[in-house]
Amino acid sequence: MYHKSYSIDEIAEIVNTKNFIKISDAAITTLAFDSRRLGDIIHTLFFAVKGRRDGHDFVREAYSSGIRNFVVSDERNFAETCPDANFIVVPDTVRALQTLAVYHRSQFNIPVIGITGSNGKTIVKEWLYQLLAPEKNIVRSPKSYNSQIGVPVSVWGMGEEHELALFEAGISRKGEMEALEGIIKPAIGVLTNIGQAHEDGFSSDQEKTVEKLKLFNDSELFIYSPKYLAEYSGSIPGKKTFTWDWNNESADLNIIEDVISADKSHRLVKGAFSGEIIQCLVPFTDAASVENAVCCWATMLALGYSPAVIDSRIGKLHPVGMRLELKTGIHNSSIIDDSYSLDISSLTIALDFLKQQNQHQRRTLILSDIPGAGMNAGALYSQVARLLENKDVNRLIGIGTEISRHADRFTVDSVFFESTSDFLDNLDSVSIADESVLLKGARRFEFEKISKALTEKVHETVLAINLNALENNLNHYKSLLKPGVKITTMVKAFSYGSGSFEIANLLQFNRVDYLAVAFADEGIALRQAGITLPVMVMNPDVAGFDTMIEHDLEPEIYSLRVLNEFVAKLKRKGREEYPIHVKLDTGMHRLGFLEEDVPALLDELTGLTAIRVRSIFSHLTSSEDPAADEFTRQQIGLFKELTSLIESRLGYSVIKHIANTSAISRWPEAQFDMVRLGIGLYGIDSAREAGVSPLETVASLKTSISQIKHLKAGETVGYNRRGVMQRDGKTATVKIGYADGYDRKLGNGAGKMIVNGKVVPTIGNICMDMCMLDITGVDAKEGDEVIVFNDQVTVESIAKEMGTIPYEILTGISQRVKRIYYYE
Template sequence: MIFNTDIFSQYIDSEIVGVNFPAELTINNVSVDSRSLLNDEHTLFFALVGKNHNGHHYIAELAQKGVRYFVVDQLPIVLHKEAVYFKVSDTLLAFQKAAAFHRASFDLPVIGITGSRGKTVVKEWLNFLLGQDYKVIKSPKSYNSQTGVPLSIFGIKESHSLGIFEVGISLRGEMQRLQPIVQPSIGILTAITDEHNEGFISIEEKIQEKLVLFSSVDVLIAEEGPIIRSLTSDKPLMTWSLYNTDATVYGSLTGDVLSIAYAEQPLFSVQIPFTDVISVKNMMSCISVMLYMQMPIEAIVTGISQLYPVELRLQVTSAINNCTVIDDAYSADFQSLVIALDFLEKHKISKKKTIILSDLFFNGDNEEEYYLSVLQLLKSNNVTRIYGVGECISRFLADCPGVFLYETTDEFLQKISLDEFAEETILVKGSRAFRFDRIVSFFETKTHETVLEVNLNSIQYNLNFYRSKLKVGTKVMAMVKAFGYGSGSLEIAKLLSHENVSYLGVAFADEGIELRKSGVKANIIVMNPEINAFPAMIAYDLEPEIYSIRELKAFLKVARARTCYKYPVHIKLETGMHRHGFTTAELDELIAILRFTNVVEVQSIFSHLSSSDMPEYREFTLDQIELFTKNVNYLSEALNINPIRHILNTSGIYNFASFQMDMVRIGIGLYGVGNDPLEMEQLRNVTTLKTRIMQIKEVENNESIGYGRRYRVEGSRIVATVPIGYADGIPRAWGNNGGYVLINGKKAPIVGAICMDMLMVDATNIGCKEGDEVIIFGEQLPVTIIAEAIQTIPYEILTNISQRVKRIFYQD
């Protein structure tokens, strides 16, 4: 960005203070965060002032680091001789004016999005749908606040041909400040609900305030309705509806097919990936935009069918006393609080929901009203307990029942007892200044520096990759057995339930029971049920795989005693794996038992492919499929049933998609591991095992390292000790087969035998220090490399990661 200094100064109503200021400002980075590593000589820093932070306190430090341009409302006592200061009366207002100044220099179409729900989803989906034809600049994550919108706008460059920005407000008067910044030419009003109505007298006032964003649009796209019609008579309006055929765009939903009628165009149908009401409405907004922009119908149909879930990055970890902690300890404003509370509801493990909240960023006229709105928001989200930390929240919520208040984070940590928390979900949300990361650590059950990070967005992506290979209507069973292939079952099960998979698969009843106790309501199949677990399975609505006559008779006995009627079971057929399942010779006896009972009902019949990942055994796999088809048809006809049929596993989906039948089972592929190099290229890494350097030492020539003196040093070497070993799941064989870790992106060979809790690496040529991060496996060091080197499979490595390793789940 290049700004004329005088014109820029006039636009933001500033006085220029400085000895030698240039005629033009060359700006590469606009910053409001003094800690940003991007702050340099081409940074324009706005010293924003909040209740718990003041950017002016860091100006001298930033000037020493090379920052030269500052927007301030008070000059530092000592002026840096090379710095230029733009003195204004309000730095936030100047920040917003500067963004508007930058926006005005670009003549490109901009889509502005506001509403109560769906802003981020519609933004991300439109970016996906239009990204092939336009160079899109969009809001990062959910940057839709009074500071987030300007930061988003500053990202516009000459190369961009379309902008997509979301805008959120929580109080009256806020949109008036944001409209000049965005200047949308196409407006989208997403769902308006009565949720989060704090700060507004009525729905009408809330809509009217949001409509300020669209004061100069070429078209406003919104759901048809009397309120919208009454409030937008002066605006060019394009409406959509799922109920009113008079709308500009009318959508009729049947199952997962959305039929679209628009103007004089022929009726066309779209296969939609999600059928919940909010998602369908968000898709209608996207379809309307694409129709207005005259996108080809084929592009609309293809694009909408490939849409994906949009999630926000928040971290979830296990905590003391069977609690779960949601870590959002780095920002606190009203809009992000709304997002975090939605996340809390989605990931709660019981009805008990607790929030620990710091003072929130505020820049307005009535701070008391603001905090009362915050309180109302918390109550409307059924938060069980509220802990407030900070001077402002303590002052304004002092007389509110059920709210526990502390002036500082230290006071909270000193006075709180861990015994107060059990079997609940705790949202920890605070601005960086409050150091709520200490509160998160306070609740954690494990403090081991070794962690397994699980990217839930990657699991979503991988699920959708395999779904893209399926026909419309094919069901998906997702395997979460073996502790989610080592990643952690609960959060993954919740995610997959949210993604509407038809079934979850676990190995043993205990795994399914834990999911049920944690609130997972999806259909769960137990793949290896033990007879003594049948009563508990029925109590927790778990569906058994039935693989033998003995097992079937045992289950029928338990089910009859509990007066079960048509309890769902899943029949396993033996087709060549020779592990377990009914053989062809046993089918008649199976039929004889099932034909005259209504205690159970066959939900599915399936088998398992032994070699679907091995091209050399393709004919064997086809023989398995043929035998399965023959036997399942025989059973279905004899029993007069129409069960779900499934035989394809992960590699089967990839290599034998034409045999997907009624359902497929996705296992290791969800976790980013394929059995084919081309398949791997299309998957995203899910898990990253990392730790930190514990100690660094210099080891002299001919000295030995580790047990048994198995490694002798040649020449002087720098050796780093890393706190992870075979008790954490690292195979000892990896240390003897060219094993290595990554430190600062460089290979550090493992030297000496891997110990129970530690391993040592040669860090001679890396240039690292104690505390530096160490990657054991992840995107740059795939687990498949380790598996190949020690002649095992990725499953074994992933499932061997010890329970003592802390799992961190996050979403981008």
């Protein structure tokens, strides 16, 4: 695992630009573009990329972390403020990163497989890795690194020890593929499919196809299905081609039969190839997985593998879990399960997520042998040891003979076991408690057994929180803000039912400016979980002022009574200039100072040294409703008038904010100095038109089938015999009821759930812990997953059926429902 090292002078010459070199012997082996995700600091080159954030704003942060080599496009005064660092100055840092990757790629003459398509790129890449790894030492894109930045970072991973490369490329608009083709230079091209993804970036399907195929301009071999190029009128790339299709006699691999097994766990796929009938057993039954497996089958045939070898390997394919999951663990621990693959790249990504967790002071990594170490195992585990130091890991639990053999490489607190069973037999002696634990194991070590042993046993119904979607929604709203506008995110009510520190950690990592909670105890819980962001308490209780002050929580002041009580408490504690947030009532008539109250407020504030007004804010009543726009304008106007008056009397500027989620997009003039992002963070914004929102669904509620019953027409179901079978059919009893937050109003067909892709109605009354579904005509078995809501059966549709709002649905999910957080 020795990465080719470049001197800083070599890199400056490669990107062909001026530079300020102060450490001429600096050696670069690692690339970075995010100051929050830094690995081998001594040998890292940091690229200040301009995107949603400007990487130049974080150069000094990276410098303070120990980085001494930078590529920037904005010189600023870095040479003076970072005196012992190297700076390479370029017109465009992304282009410089790509240029460096092109040069690095040119140093190797190994076969490279380039993969693109609308869907399935990452699955096909990971399955080809599983299928080809027995013969080859393979470098591949980590996770789904397929963007303008992800591809060069992936290609940078190529080393002398590799015999094959698998890189995926994704584009979302015209003109992006040329750069990726120049970096990957695939000898073998694989097109997974052409579908609906990223349609907005192209004028037509024809243009999208043309752009994607540019990846294969110079490929020796191009593997594809003709059905996806049926409407394409251009030339087919590749000096040679290999095609696959269903019921297409002209295809090199013609699928003629596709039959699901009796136990519904596999599909037997037969095809015609070179005049023979061949077959493989695909260990999946859904259409997308079968097609991805056939694409891999065709690729291996095109590479010269025998049908028998391919059949034996495809039958052993395992699902690609592209996400790491954060779960509640035993003894007040947090378990991060990321065992789907193990190499240095994916380990680095997972360690970044571990470092992001602040709810425990202690961080533990449980790590198995890393496959493919070969002759350079010593160098590999030395690199891992440096990673653990840089990522603030406190303890390593190593599992496997190889990592145990290199125990002396690790300086952190370490213990080693020969096997997974050896570790589980000695689990009590390891003492997992009050810590964040990352599980990172190669497939053969069966770390799912460790995950099961360490995860708290709770209710089977699960609320799955997609942290990528939450991050996407946050970044979307950030993109709507004017320069310099701050953002407060609402995490009250258990983050709208989604969690507390789990959500707050991500928000802190993404550098929001404030968190807001309803009550002091919510803020205290965040502080105890290691959250250091400023926290505003929207409804402070006078009785809780002591603990608020103790935990540096900042109260909303909405009346003279609350102000006087808080000031008195501060004076008794000898505190000065404590931050407060003044709430104005511009029309909500809930909490806050009315216009006529402001003179008295100013009289009280004048001369006070115990407090300092950090912000003044108000709340819009109807920012999402066009019918109320005139009232919204009046609120904004009054807010401007009152804040101007208050600031003039205070003699200093304060943060002003009135815009809630809907106002961020509908009322840009109301952004002022800060906005408050609430339910939009979770993918719901009532100001958006249905079906056209760029927001992603964050929460999915899932349960499972306990029992299936076959009933006759006229038979009744549930309490009071309210459910009546209209025809012969079957019902499924599922593990969710009103005690879990599934309201009784959703009984008797009002509620809908998804069973194996089919939307089905409830039947009968909702019970406390379960309810029944009419699954007549649906292929299902006991134990199957049932989706209560997601992006198909939405929270909004459930709220509409109940005559309420999405807030009530999300916040009503019981705490006994298990929360799982995943990050891809």
